[in-house]
Amino acid sequence: xxxxxxxxxxxxxxxxxxxxxxxxxxxxxxxxxxxxxxxxxxxxxxxxxxxxxxxxxxxxxxxxxxxxxxxxxxxxxxxxxxxxxxxxxxxxxxxxxxxxxxxxxxxxxxxxxxxxxxxxxxxxxxxxxxxxxxxxxxxxxxxxxxxxxxxxxxxxxxxxxxxxxxxxxxxxxxxxxxxxxxxxxxxxxxxxxxxxxxxxxxxxxxxxxxxxxxxxxxxxxxxxxxxxxxxxxxxxxxxxxxxxxxxxxxxxxxxxxxxxxxxxxxxxxxxxxxxx
Numbered sequence: 558x559x560x561x562x563x564x565x566x567x568x569x570x571x572x573x574x575x576x577x578x579x580x581x582x583x584x585x586x587x588x589x590x591x592x593x594x595x596x597x598x599x600x601x602x603x604x605x606x607x608x609x610x611x612x613x614x615x616x617x618x619x620x621x622x623x624x625x626x627x628x629x630x631x632x633x634x635x636x637x638x639x640x641x642x643x644x645x646x647x648x649x650x651x652x653x654x655x656x657x658x659x660x661x662x663x664x665x666x667x668x669x670x671x672x673x674x675x676x677x678x679x680x681x682x683x684x685x686x687x688x689x690x691x692x693x694x695x696x697x698x699x700x701x702x703x704x705x706x707x708x709x710x711x712x713x714x715x716x717x718x719x720x721x722x723x724x725x726x727x728x729x730x731x732x733x734x735x736x737x738x739x740x741x742x743x744x745x746x747x748x749x750x751x752x753x754x755x756x757x758x759x760x761x762x763x764x765x766x767x768x769x770x771x772x773x774x775x776x777x778x779x780x781x782x783x784x785x786x787x788x789x790x791x792x793x794x795x796x797x798x799x800x801x802x803x804x805x806x807x808x809x810x811x812x813x814x815x816x817x818x819x820x821x822x823x824x825x826x827x828x829x830x831x832x833x
Contacts, residue, residue: 580740580761581731591688592729596771597635603643603659608699609716614706619658622720629754632728632762633769646670646694648682654692662699674701677719679726693727709749718744718752730761
């Protein structure tokens with residue numbers, strides 16, 4: 558039986574290690590790419606994000622990070638946004654899962670997500686067999702860091718840039734060795750230039766979703782009556798569709814999550830952030 562695995566991807570305050578092979582893709586233990594299997598992913602923006610600054614500016618900065626991937630790359634996943642309180646951060650075996658972006662503003666609550674002075678953390682939950690992402694949550698550390706959503710502040714982290722990096726992980730990307738890329742392992746405080754995807758980021762997501770066939774789009778086509786021109790005496794397509802839906806539901810078995818956390822963290826925060 559497939560199990561879901563959960564990977565915690567963090568923005569750590571340490572010096573970066575260098576990867577020798579450019580962009581990298583997250584894969585299962587068997588080497589299967591980890592990615593979304595549906596064409597539309599709903600993102601829930603939690604009310605806690607108001608801790609990062611003016612709610613309107615914060616929302617705009619976060620959505621801009623998602624739009625960066627949608628508009629500057631050919632990623633075939635569309636994002637839809639809703640504003641409500643997230644039920645939890647991390648995968649819930651029994652409850653309803655939401656892909657959340659939330660701010661954590663108490664140190665003890667942040668420690669439950671990441672044991673170091675990380676700036677942000679992406680918790681990715683996926684099937685060990687086919688790599689299908691089942692849940693993705695981005696937690697932003699408002700307990701230890703200041704965040705810039707507009708203007709230029711030398712002691713703050715740029716919210717759009719950091720969230721854009723985490724979205725790369727949410728899509729299934731790992732790190733790159735290209736220093737100018739969003740998915741490079743390090744960033745700095747006080748960067749005021751508008752972030753943009755690099756050709757390396759785009760190449761990575763193109764590789765990851767090269768043969769992508771979204772499940773949701775296929776189901777929409779199946780149930781789209783407006784394109785049907787079947788004669789009245791022809792067999793109805795609905796029985797086959799119902800059987801297929803039932804088969805898909807049978808395949809979705811309960812699963813458990815295993816958390817992988819970073820093993821070491823610095824004692825003192827610095828001005829260079831390692832993004833994992």
